[in-house]
Amino acid sequence: MIATILWRMAGSPAVDGSIGFSDVADGQWYSEAIRWAASEGIVAGYDNGKFGPDDPITREQFAAMLWRYAASAGYDVSIGESTNILSYADAMDVSEYAISAMQWACGSGIIEGVSESTLVPQGGATRAQAAMLLMRFCEKYVKW
Numbered sequence: 001m002i003a004t005i006l007w008r009m010a011g012s013p014a015v016d017g018s019i020g021f022s023d024v025a026d027g028q029w030y031s032e033a034i035r036w037a038a039s040e041g042i043v044a045g046y047d048n049g050k051f052g053p054d055d056p057i058t059r060e061q062f063a064a065m066l067w068r069y070a071a072s073a074g075y076d077v078s079i080g081e082s083t084n085i086l087s088y089a090d091a092m093d094v095s096e097y098a099i100s101a102m103q104w105a106c107g108s109g110i111i112e113g114v115s116e117s118t119l120v121p122q123g124g125a126t127r128a129q130a131a132m133l134l135m136r137f138c139e140k141y142v143k144w
């Protein structure tokens with residue numbers, strides 16, 4: 001769903017080539033969005049060559065997708081580069097690939113801790129959290 005939202009925000013561009021994930025078939029409602037997101041470097045999938053289209057998205061995965069989308073769209077993602085997320089008790093739970101994205105998301109105010117002391121980076125993003133992340137992202141970056 002998040003790949004589809006970002007794809008539509010980008011104008012639903014057509015992309016040629018294979019999708020590149022063994023669990024994403026052509027002709028699904030999300031196929032073209034995932035093809036585009038992969039071609040733009042917004043998504044990379046899992047190490048096993050799968051994307052996990054039915055998997056719940058984690059907070060760090062969401063932040064990484066927004067960060068990569070922002071960079072590919074030419075938005076300034078330098079805000080938050082030096083944000084110290086170590087004040088969160090679970091900062092060490094952030095996966096290596098998502099550290100810069102979480103720093104950016106926290107520093108720019110797109111993502112906040114679940115509590116004053118926890119980020120819960122590998123926890124699933126609830127619908128309410130997803131809506132807030134997208135709203136904050138759009139308010140801060142997207143020019144309609």
